[in-house]
Amino acid sequence: MATRNVAVFIDAENLFKGYGKLDIPDVSMEDILKQLESAAALAADGGNIAVARAYADWNALGLEDYRRDVERAGVQTVQVFSVSKAEKNAADIVLVVDCLRVAAELEQIDVFVIVSADGDFVPLVRRLHELNKYVVGATLPDHRPNNVLEREVDQYVTLKLAPKPPPAAALKPLFSSGEQAAPAESRPRKSARKAPAEKPAEQPEARAAQAPAKKAAQQEEPAKKAEPAKKAATKKSATKKAEPAKKTAAKKSASQAPPAAGKGKVNWHALAQEIPVVHAEAATSPEDYKAIIKKVLSDSKVRSFSDQLANHGGPLPILAMAIKAAAPKLSPSDARVSSLSRALRFALAGTQYALARESDDVQPVLVRRSTKPEGMLPDLSLDDIQRGVQ
Structure with a gap:
């Protein structure tokens, strides 16, 4: 070859x-x-x-x-x-x-x-x-x-x-933790230990004042010991009653949660793999592209994926992964739409979703229109697409 x-x-x-x-x-x-x-x-x-x-x-x-x-x-x-x-x-x-x-x-x-x-x-x-x-x-x-x-x-x-090894001088830091090192004679030695502070001698008057209080505390002690035991028994009984309800709620929550890709992260790739092919053909025009996107969003798996993505403020590459799974041959360039961002601003018009962007130097994210988020990008019409409106 x-x-x-x-x-x-x-x-x-x-x-x-x-x-x-x-x-x-x-x-x-x-x-x-x-x-x-x-x-x-x-x-x-x-x-x-x-x-x-x-x-x-x-x-x-x-x-x-x-x-x-x-x-x-x-x-x-x-x-x-x-x-x-x-x-x-x-x-x-x-x-x-x-x-x-x-x-x-x-x-x-x-x-x-x-x-x-x-x-x-x-x-x-x-x-x-x-x-x-x-x-x-x-x-x-x-x-x-x-x-x-x-x-x-x-x-x-x-x-x-x-990488080239650093100069020898660079291997010997002059300071530690950003602070100036102390002179050698003023540094404490490792073997030196701080002597325990001496307790001041107790005065006779103080001992006399403490005696009645000590006696009263001894009399209250049996009642205090009985109190925690009573509270523990009550708590144990309440826990047993709450346990079945807690297990049911946890089970329900686990079934609704998206698969995780590590602690606190959604495994978008695993979710996208569950999406079936909804449309197998390429788009031939902007109107065709828009119709295919609406068809894709009507699928329950794609809608579930999009809802979770909107909740997390997911960027376009993640949404593109779901669209590719549902419509493998769909391409903005084939539909004569210059970019994915502009194509979706056109195709998502009239749906519950839109794109938003906090600033010019970050990627757009998928959002729900109903939340009216800041930075929501305006929809593009077919005329806007043809005139190259940004």
Whole structure:
């Protein structure tokens, strides 16, 4: 079998955890490319990397040295400027547009590697699959990838780090817990123990005053001992009566609760697996897409999933997982709707659900209209879709 050409798209902003934290990874870009090339060769008969691009605001303070390392490895650095306050998504959008352009114009590229842990790339992965491309996801070991993204890609690679050892001086902290260390002569020795404080001698007057009180306490003691026994018997009887009702309530609550994926977390993947295929065909137009979504929402399993998701303020990738289970071939792009968010704002009009977003730099979440949450996004009409209204 002939080797397949590989393209690598690096969300550099995601690699160093945002411009605010700026946690530059202590690993060379050349080493990252070698690992990606090896993984693509093993899993997808990938050959050499034909296209490699990294996206970020490279003018950000602290990125000069990292940019030089990236360019020395032969990776093209793509400068991204944000035109709004949502700096977080600026690189994502340029990366997606660039990636789809390469997929359309360079048909010889078969393997696409997306270096990011961000769930915003799930729609991109799905579109690449529709174009019959093999998709590899990758990120650093301390970046937990979005669980939907991890499942959507054909292979997920955790990059191995071989950081340089820190200088010897860095291994000897000068201070402990942020406080200045005390001089050696003033530090307490481990063997030194604090002497117990001496009790002051009891005065005769105090002993005389305590005698009547002690006698009264001795007289009350039998009555006090009888009291707890009486309370314990009453409590035991009440507990026995309440036990059956408590067990029934617990059983009922357990049957209604969604499966858990760890303490306090809903296992959305397990819930999505219970959803049957409601519609097996692709959408051919925006109106068709809307009709299919309404049909999908009429299924009891999908409705139950959506209700629980709305209760938790679940983001779009989780909702997309349920829609894919119920309508495997449904795609906003086939229906000529540009994105999942806009498609659902159009398709959910007239239903009990809507999308809401707290700010421009976070993903929309599914909500119930009846709760009238803050940040609820307005519905889009077919005319809005055709005019590209955002």
